[in-house]
Structures are given as C-alpha cells and as structure tokens.
Amino acid sequence: MTDLTAEFWAAASRRELVRPVCRDCGRNFFTPQVACPRCLSENWCYRPSSGRGRVYSATVVHKAATPGVAVPFRLGIVDLDEGWSMLARLVGGPDERLPALDAPVRVAWLDEGGRVLPAFTEVVA
Amino acid sequence: MNLADVAVVGVGVTPQAKRSDRGSLQVALDAAKLALADAGLRHTDVDGIAARWPGPGGTMLAPGSADWSTLLGVPLGWIGDSYPQGVPALVDAAGAILTGQATTVLITGGQAGVLGGGRVAAYTRPGNEFVEPYGAFTAAHFALVAQRHLARFPHAREGMAEIAATIRNVGAANPEAVMHGRGPYTAADVLAAPPVVAPFTLLDLCLASEGGAALVVTTLERARDLPHHPVVLLGAGMEWLRQQYVDPARYEQVWTIGAAAAAKAFGQAGLGPSDVDVAELYDVNSLEVARQFEALGFCGAGEGTDFARAVGIGPEGKLPTCTDGGLLSFSHIGWGAPTLKLAQAVRRLRAGADVALAAGAGSGAQYYNLALLGRAR
Numbered sequence: 002m003t004d005l006t007a008e009f010w011a012a013a014s015r016r017e018l019v020r021p022v023c024r025d026c027g028r029n030f031f032t033p034q035v036a037c038p039r040c041l042s043e044n045w046c047y048r049p050s051s052g053r054g055r056v057y058s059a060t061v062v063h064k065a066a067t068p069g070v071a072v073p074f075r076l077g078i079v080d081l082d083e084g085w086s087m088l089a090r091l092v093g094g095p096d097e098r099l100p101a102l103d104a105p106v107r108v109a110w111l112d113e114g115g116r117v118l119p120a121f122t123e124v125v126a
Numbered sequence: 127m128n129l130a131d132v133a134v135v136g137v138g139v140t141p142q143a144k145r146s147d148r149g150s151l152q153v154a155l156d157a158a159k160l161a162l163a164d165a166g167l168r169h170t171d172v173d174g175i176a177a178r179w180p181g182p183g184g185t186m187l188a189p190g191s192a193d194w195s196t197l198l199g200v201p202l203g204w205i206g207d208s209y210p211q212g213v214p215a216l217v218d219a220a221g222a223i224l225t226g227q228a229t230t231v232l233i234t235g236g237q238a239g240v241l242g243g244g245r246v247a248a249y250t251r252p253g254n255e256f257v258e259p260y261g262a263f264t265a266a267h268f269a270l271v272a273q274r275h276l277a278r279f280p281h282a283r284e285g286m287a288e289i290a291a292t293i294r295n296v297g298a299a300n301p302e303a304v305m306h307g308r309g310p311y312t313a314a315d316v317l318a319a320p321p322v323v324a325p326f327t328l329l330d331l332c333l334a335s336e337g338g339a340a341l342v343v344t345t346l347e348r349a350r351d352l353p354h355h356p357v358v359l360l361g362a363g364m365e366w367l368r369q370q371y372v373d374p375a376r377y378e379q380v381w382t383i384g385a386a387a388a389a390k391a392f393g394q395a396g397l398g399p400s401d402v403d404v405a406e407l408y409d410v411n412s413l414e415v416a417r418q419f420e421a422l423g424f425c426g427a428g429e430g431t432d433f434a435r436a437v438g439i440g441p442e443g444k445l446p447t448c449t450d451g452g453l454l455s456f457s458h459i460g461w462g463a464p465t466l467k468l469a470q471a472v473r474r475l476r477a478g479a480d481v482a483l484a485a486g487a488g489s490g491a492q493y494y495n496l497a498l499l500g501r502a503r
Contacts, residue, residue: 002255010255032256032373058270058377063321064328066263076266076323078374088374090260099324102277118259 005033008047013117016110019047020085029085052108054081054121056100059091075099079106079121087119094123129394132220133349133356133502136165136342137469138234142304142457146238146336153238153338154462155197161340166353167230169198172342174228176206176215177235204228211235211339212464212486213495217362219343229344236338236462254372265331265411267375268490269323272413274377276325278428282416283325285431287313290330290412290454292440297451304335305455316412330412332453339465341472346502356502357475361394363387364495371491380489384421387496392423395481395498399424402498403479405445406467409452414488415439422483422496449474468497475501 002010012019021030023037024044036043059077075091077100091100092109100106106121138160140153148156154177162169175194195202204227208215211233219231276283291311298309311329319327349356365387367379392398399422407418416430424445425433439447450456450470453463464486471482478501485496 006255032254058273058374060266060269060273061321061324062261062266063323065261066265067261070261074261076260076262076270078270078376086374086376088256088260088262102274113259116259 005035009033012047013110013119016117018050018052018108018119020050020081020083021045022048029081029083031085031087050085050108051082054079054086054106056091056102056104056106056121056123057086058102059099061099077121090118090120092120092122095125098123127224127345129220129224129362130358130360130500131346132223132359133344133346134216134341134359134468134472134499135344135349135352135354135356136161136163136167136340137472138162138164138338138340139302139466139469140236140338142302142335142337142459144304144333144335145241148238150237150240153236153336154234154340155338157236157338157340157462158232158234161232161234161342164354165342167342170200171230172198172200172232173202174204174206174219174222174231175202176208176211176218176231176233202228204231208233210461210464210486212468213362213484213497214364214486215465216341216343216359216468216497217364217495220359220362223343223345229348231343232340233343233465234338234340235465236336237460238336238338240460241334241336257372262371262374264371264490265326266323267371268411268414268488269326271375271377271380271489272325272411275381275413275417282413282428282431283317284313285416285435286325286330286412287316289415289431289434289439290316293409293415293448293452294329294455296441296449297455300451300456303451303456304333305451308455325413326411332410332458333455335457335459337457337459337462339459339462339469341465341468349502354476357472357499358502360397360481360498360500361391362495362497363390365493367492370487370493375490375492377489380492381417382421383489383492384418384485384494384496385423387494388422391496391498395500397481397498401481402445402483404449404471404474404482405439405447406449406471406482406484407447407452408464408467408485408488409448409454410458410488410490412454415447417489418485421494446474464495468499471499475499
C-alpha cells in the first residue's frame with residue numbers, strides 16, 4: 002500500500018469498490034498512478050464503482066507459483082462498466098465454472114487473513 | 127560507421143542446469159571468460175560492458191554488487207545498465223561502439239543460486255499490491271492473453287502442442303540442454319501433460335533454470351582479425367508497451383507486439399521475413415512462437431500455428447526455430463535468457479546461415495525486441 006492506493010484499500014475494507022477518475026478529463030484508470038494516463042493531470046480522485054462489469058479474459062490456475070496458495074483457482078481480467086479494468090480472482094457463480102468471455106460479473110469480497118480483497122462473481126441473467 | 131559495422135565476435139554459454147551451486151555473479155564471470163576466449167580476446171581488451179545484473183561499474187550500491195571495472199582489472203570507457211540482456215544490451219553496445227565510447231563491449235549475465243524451494247524468480251511475480259494477492263505470475267499473464275486468442279482460433283491449440291513437441295525434441299537431442307534426454311514428445315504428450323494454467327500444460331511452458339550467457343561485440347574492422355567468421359548486426363527494433371506483470375496484458379493490444387519492431391529491423395536490414403534462415407524466437411510458451419510468426423509478418427492473423435506446420439520449424443524444416451531447444455528445453459536464465467537467443471543465432475550464422483533472427487519477451491510481458499544478425503560478406 003502506498004499514499005496513492007491507501008484510499009482504495011480503505012474502501013475495500015468497507016467492501017466498497019472505488020477507482021481513480023481524472024477530474025480534468027474524466028478518464029477512469031487502474032492501477033492508480035501519480036497522474037492521469039490520458040492527460041497527465043495529477044488532479045484525480047477515487048469515485049465509487051458500481052462493481053458491475055464483464056469478463057475480459059479468464060483462466061484456471063492449477064499450479065501456483067508460490068507455496069501455500071490453494072489450487073485450483075480462477076483468475077480473470079474484468080472490464081468494469083465505468084470503463085476501467087482490473088485483475089482479480091473469480092469466485093462462486095453457477096457451478097463455480099470458469100465464466101465465458103464477456104460474461105457479466107459483479108464484485109464480491111474475499112476476506113483473506115483480515116485483508117479484504119475485491120473479487121468477481123458471474124451473474125446469471 | 128553503420129549498424130552493419132558492429133560485429134558479434136564472441137559467445138559464451140556456461141553449463142545450464144535446473145539448479146546451480148554457483149552464484150549469479152560467478153556464472154556471469156564464467157560466461158564472460160568463455161565469450162572472450164571464443165573471440166580470441168583477453169579481458170584487458172574490453173573497454174565497455176553491458177551487464178544488468180550484477181550492476182556494472184558499481185552502479186548498484188547494495189552490498190555484494192559487482193564493480194565490473196574492478197573485477198576485470200581494467201578501466202572502462204562505457205558501461206550500460208541494459209534492461210534486460212539480449213537485444214537491448216546489443217543495441218546499447220552498438221550505440222557505444224558507433225558513438226566512439228568503446229571498441230570492445232562485453233555483454234554478460236544470467237542467474238544461479240536463486241531458484242529452488244518452490245520459489246520462482248522474483249521478476250515473474252512482482253510484489254505489487256494489485257497482482258500478488260491474486261496469485262498471478264508470468265505464465266498466468268500469458269494465459270490470459272492466450273485464452274482470448276483461442277476463443278477466436280480454437281484450432282491453434284493442437285498447433286501449439288506440435289510446436290512445443292518440436293522444440294522440446296530439439297532440446298532432448300542437444301547434450302547442452304537442461305532437458306537433454308527428456309523426450310521425444312508428441313503433440314498428444316503435450317496436451318496430456320499436467321495442466322499449469324489454462325490453456326497451458328507443463329510441456330507448453332518454458333523452464334526456469336540457471337546459468338550464464340555472454341557476448342563480445344566490437345567493430346567489423348577488428349572482427350576481421352579474429353578467429354571466427356564475423357557476424358554483423360543488420361537491424362534491430364524494440365517496443366515497450368507497459369511495465370511487465372502489473373497491469374494485465376490485453377490481448378488486442380499485445381497480440382501484435384513486435385510488429386513495429388520487426389518493421390524497423392527489417393527496414394534497417396533491407397530484408398523481409400522470407401529472408402530469415404533461422405528464427406531464435408522467444409519461446410516462453412508454445413503459443414508465443416505462433417504469435418511471433420504472426421506479429422513479425424511471417425503469416426497472417428490466426429495463421430501462426432498453420433504456418434509453423436507448413437514451413438517446418440524443426441531441424442529439417444525450412445525455418446529452423448529455437449534451434450538449441452529454446453527456453454522450453456535448453457534453458458531460461460532470467461534476464462540472461464535473451465542473450466542465449468543471440469548466442470545461438472551467432473552459432474548458426476558461423477555454421478553457414480546467412481540471416482538469423484533473435485528475439486526477447488512477448489505478449490504477456492508487454493515488451494518485445496528483436497535483432498537481425500547476418501554472416502558478414
């Protein structure tokens with residue numbers, strides 16, 4: 002955690018998903034950066050996200066790169082409705098299947114050793 | 127002087143192994159000595175060095191960092207903290223030579239004594255707060271790219287397995303490869319191997335091994351007096367899209383990474399893909415080989431695996447690829463691995479090939495670089 006990201010994790014601990022939005026050009030971006038990657042303005046702030054989006058890509062990890070990580074687990078890139086994206090675990094959902102590309106998802110929360118992490122669950126229409 | 131007045135005159139590859147009992151600095155020095163001996167030069171002939179790790183010239187102030195001018199016992203006219211090794215280091219060396227900063231540059235690096243105990247190299251899983259908690263690692267980033275490609279071109283899965291088997295079988299027959307004697311494999315073996323991260327099985331993915339690799343670079347004029355037939359730099363190109371392994375790679379942005387670099391390199395060389403005799407592509411996984419054929423202009427989108435099958439990428443094929451067994455079977459030594467690609471390209475050119483391509487990194491890494499090397503006329 003850094004000065005740039007403390008607010009993201011503080012919101013996550015309340016199970017609220019937030020993302021950086023540029024006050025000058027309106028760009029949504031992630032991960033948090035010193036300046037907006039479109040207009041280079043440092044005048045940005047965190048705003049709440051709906052937590053809804055679609056799966057951009059998804060995979061199943063069968064063998065972890067570090068000891069102590071339980072496998073298998075599902076990992077994905079989610080495109081949020083506000084126009085930003087993030088890497089996250091995919092959890093729950095119908096039959097705990099790997100969501101298809103473009104499947105709708107909503108944010109869920111994982112409590113891992115006291116740290117609350119955003120994750121995403123497939124939504125059945 | 128022009129680009130093609132820069133020559134690679136020495137290659138040094140230490141014994142490669144799954145785990146080494148030496149340290150990274152030791153294998154970098156071992157490789158340097160081998161490359162200098164191969165070049166017919168002494169360490170006192172070196173006046174420039176590109177060795178990202180351990181830091182050259184004492185630029186890394188941490189305890190244990192290597193001061194290469196002290197180590198070699200010679201003052202240096204130029205040092206380059208090249209990131210990573212391989213093509214970027216060769217381009218740095220060429221720049222130093224062409225601007226008169228150095229006449230003989232040593233490129234060396236590798237890793238040893240850093241793997242084992244369930245660990246993978248640290249650069250493959252950055253301690254970033256938006257990556258590490260999710261358990262992401264290098265192969266997973268590449269897998270997230272591959273999943274979208276296979277959704278478009280499902281037939282590529284079989285071709286990926288054929289590519290992995292072909293390259294691994296080259297390594298199985300190479301006594302210097304880490305996986306010497308492991309194989310031969312069929313495409314069915316690759317598909318049936320233990321899954322690591324979808325769509326990749328263990329046999330689709332490269333090694334993580336230990337060893338060193340080095341090159342000696344100088345002017346063509348000087349190279350004419352040295353033992354081996356000179357190999358010259360015909361062209362090079364680099365692309366840097368985004369910091370690797372933090373923000374995830376997006377398929378539509380990264381699938382063709384290398385296209386601009388290839389256009390630049392082929393333009394400098396006055397050549398096209400059909401002129402390449404040997405392709406030392408960066409085979410971090412089986413699909414990346416097919417991807418590079420597409421991105422670099424050897425074939426069209428979605429045709430990479432079909433191209434590999436049609437042209438023949440094995441020893442008897444029209445376009446031998448990863449001819450030492452590649453990262454899949456020969457060795458992958460972290461930042462030093464791209465130098466292995468150049469070393470193998472040089473060997474093939476000395477053996478009679480006219481044009482060789484050597485490359486580094488790929489789609490999931492979000493950067494790419496390549497060089498075209500040629501047998502001097």
